[in-house]
Amino acid sequence: MKLPEKGEAWPALEQALHDAKARDHSWRKGRMAVFFYYLDEELERVGQDAYRLFWTENHLGAGRAFPSLAKLEGEVVSMALDLVHAPEGAGGTMTSGGSESIFLAMLAAREKSGGKTGGNVVMPDTAHLTFDRACWYLGLEARRVPVGADRRGDVAAMEAACDEGTVAIVGSAPCYPFGTVDPIRELGALAQRRGAWLHVDACVGGFINPFLSGLPEWDFAVPGVSSISADIHKHGMAPKGASLLLVRDEALRRFHRFESRAWARGLYAAYTAQGTRPGGAVAAAWAVMRFLGRAGYRDCAERVMRARAIIVAAVEAIPGLEALPGQHAILVYRSTDPALPIAAVAEGLERRGWLVSRQVEPEGIHLHLNPLHAEVAEEYVAALREAAAEARGAGAARAKEEVRAY
Numbered sequence: 523m524k525l526p527e528k529g530e531a532w533p534a535l536e537q538a539l540h541d542a543k544a545r546d547h548s549w550r551k552g553r554m555a556v557f558f559y560y561l562d563e564e565l566e567r568v569g570q571d572a573y574r575l576f577w578t579e580n581h582l583g584a585g586r587a588f589p590s591l592a593k594l595e596g597e598v599v600s601m602a603l604d605l606v607h608a609p610e611g612a613g614g615t616m617t618s619g620g621s622e623s624i625f626l627a628m629l630a631a632r633e634k635s636g637g638k639t640g641g642n643v644v645m646p647d648t649a650h651l652t653f654d655r656a657c658w659y660l661g662l663e664a665r666r667v668p669v670g671a672d673r674r675g676d677v678a679a680m681e682a683a684c685d686e687g688t689v690a691i692v693g694s695a696p697c698y699p700f701g702t703v704d705p706i707r708e709l710g711a712l713a714q715r716r717g718a719w720l721h722v723d724a725c726v727g728g729f730i731n732p733f734l735s736g737l738p739e740w741d742f743a744v745p746g747v748s749s750i751s752a753d754i755h756k757h758g759m760a761p762k763g764a765s766l767l768l769v770r771d772e773a774l775r776r777f778h779r780f781e782s783r784a785w786a787r788g789l790y791a792a793y794t795a796q797g798t799r800p801g802g803a804v805a806a807a808w809a810v811m812r813f814l815g816r817a818g819y820r821d822c823a824e825r826v827m828r829a830r831a832i833i834v835a836a837v838e839a840i841p842g843l844e845a846l847p848g849q850h851a852i853l854v855y856r857s858t859d860p861a862l863p864i865a866a867v868a869e870g871l872e873r874r875g876w877l878v879s880r881q882v883e884p885e886g887i888h889l890h891l892n893p894l895h896a897e898v899a900e901e902y903v904a905a906l907r908e909a910a911a912e913a914r915g916a917g918a919a920r921a922k923e924e925v926r927a928y
């Protein structure tokens with residue numbers, strides 16, 4: 523396509539956009555368990571209206587032109603710090619997403635330990651691949667350490683992987699592949715022994731962990747935790763483009779602050795990888811957090827757990843399928859029977875209109891549940907029962923296919 527010489531009328535463009543969407547998977551029907559978070563139309567409107575009110579304000583100008591955005595960001599940060607038991611004097615920065623929060627955390631860890639490339643980051647091998655991406659950008663080595671049988675970080679093995687070059691240790695709360703929470707208290711002690719930065723990746727968990735019962739400790743209440751990434755655009759339920767990097771001490775923020783005067787325009791400083799930043803994402807996050815409050819997030823967490831319970835019960839009732847142990851929004855199930863290939867189950871679900879997110883190791887089906895799934899869990903399990911019955915007849919040995927992770 524070439525840029526048209528003359529502009530086109532909006533109604534035709536709007537229609538073209540609707541047409542373009544027609545072949546997309548409909549998250550509105552809840553028929554996918556990846557990529558989206560949804561509660562209801564009321565919350566959708568709050569996010570959209572708040573975004574629209576600030577749709578072209580630029581957060582880069584928050585200091586002078588748009589003091590409103592500085593205030594809103596400050597309030598988002600302080601509400602989040604309160605949720606994660608931050609001590610007096612803690613700080614934080616809004617970012618565009620989990621990847622940017624993690625990138626900045628790794629940058630800060632590197633800069634705090636002298637700013638040299640060639641160091642390493644020690645993490646369980648369940649940590650999000652974003653850490654490897656951040657290490658690649660920053661000239662660090664990602665040291666992935668196999669997790670224990672419980673699929674949680676193996677602290678002794680992680681300690682053995684640390685050396686003089688270790689700039690950061692990572693734990694997830696929870697990890698994306700399995701939804702397990704690493705032993706953060708023990709990792710905090712390890713980080714303190716080594717004088718290393720401990721980053722807790724709560725991109726998934728930041729806004730749901732506080733409302734789940736039975737989780738191990740994971741936040742700033744644990745000594746030794748230096749920073750936490752928490753995505754407002756995941757279980758924070760806000761429109762996309764909103765995450766937080768929270769630090770135990772406001773003074774640590776200087777380690778991810780860029781500052782230079784090396785051009786004709788004088789001082790340029792930024793705490794984020796982005797320069798121009800959408801004010802709408804800040805306003806929408808602020809409004810969604812205020813609109814939901816603790817009670818709203820508790821309700822979201824309950825819906826997620828209800829969906830989980832319905833799906834786990836159905837999986838366990840199908841001979842040959844098994845749900846991996848867990849207690850979070852992330853649920854993985856697999857086949858224990860060679861006559862019931864999980865790939866065939868996945869295909870059966872896809873034929874019934876569900877977008878299936880596959881797991882490679884162990885081969886299985888991965889679900890990241892959000893509140894909308896409570897409404898469609900029964901539909902899902904009905905489709906699963908049919909898909910499993912069909913798959914049982916589909917024969918055993920199948921070639922392993924490449925699975926795309928997200």
Ligand SMILES: Cc1ncc(COP(=O)(O)O)c(C=O)c1O
Nearest residue numbers: 619620621650652697698725726
């Ligand atoms: C645990 C965890 N960390 C980090 C990320 C990266 O977040 P984003 O996709 O917002 O950059 C994800 C994304 O799913 C995640 O699940």
